[in-house]
Amino acid sequence: MRPTNAGIRQSWLYLFGPNAIILKAKCIMSEKATRHMALALKEAEAAASRSEVPVGAVLVAPDGRPFASDGNRTLERNDPTAHAEILVIRHACQATGSQRLPGFDLYVTLEPCAMCAAAISFARIRRLYFAAPDPKSGGVEHGAAFFQRDTCHHAPEVYGGIAETEAADLLKRFFAARRGEN
Numbered sequence: 001m002r003p004t005n006a007g008i009r010q011s012w013l014y015l016f017g018p019n020a021i022i023l024k025a026k027c028i029m030s031e032k033a034t035r036h037m038a039l040a041l042k043e044a045e046a047a048a049s050r051s052e053v054p055v056g057a058v059l060v061a062p063d064g065r066p067f068a069s070d071g072n073r074t075l076e077r078n079d080p081t082a083h084a085e086i087l088v089i090r091h092a093c094q095a096t097g098s099q100r101l102p103g104f105d106l107y108v109t110l111e112p113c114a115m116c117a118a119a120i121s122f123a124r125i126r127r128l129y130f131a132a133p134d135p136k137s138g139g140v141e142h143g144a145a146f147f148q149r150d151t152c153h154h155a156p157e158v159y160g161g162i163a164e165t166e167a168a169d170l171l172k173r174f175f176a177a178r179r180g181e182n
C-alpha cells in the first residue's frame with residue numbers, strides 16, 4: 001500500500017449492540033472498496049452540479065460489480081425521499097425484481113439519515129460503507145441510531161470514515177458557496 005493512500009483507505013468498523021455502539025475499531029479498506037467510494041464521490045459531485053446537496057451512493061452487487069449509482073435528486077423530483085441511497089436501492093430492487101437485496105453492499109458519501117438507514121435495513125443490505133459522519137442529520141452513529149434499536153430486524157455490517165475528508169470537503173464547499181449566494 002502506498003503511504004499516500006493511507007488516509008483515504010482508513011475506516012472505522014462499527015459493531016452495534018442494544019442501544020450502544022459496542023465496538024468502533026480502526027481498519028484499512030481494500031482497494032476495491034476505495035474505488036467504489038470514489039465512484040460515490042463522483043455522484044456526489046454530479047449532485048452538487050445540479051444544486052442538490054452533494055451526497056452520492058453506489059450499490060455493489062454480490063459479484064463485486066457496481067450495480068447502481070446515483071446522487072441526491074430531491075429538488076429535481078420534488079421528492080423529499082429522493083436521497084441517493086433510496087434511489088439506488090429502488091433501482092436495484094426494480095432491476096432484480098425483489099424487495100430485498102441480500103449480498104449487496106452500499107457505499108454512500110455521508111452517514112445515512114434515519115429514513116435511509118431504515119430502507120437499508122428493510123432491503124437487507126449486507127454491508128454499509130459511509131464516508132463523512134453527519135452529527136446533524138445522521139441516523140446510524142447519531143440521532144435515531146436506527147441499527148441499534150430493538151425494532152431494527154436487520155443491521156448491516158457498518159464501516160464509516162472511508163474517504164471522510166474528501167466527502168466532508170465537498171459538503172463544506174457546497175454549503176459555503178450556497179451561503180455566498182444569499
Ligand SMILES: [Zn+2]
Nearest residue numbers: 083112113116
Ligand atoms: Zn437519507
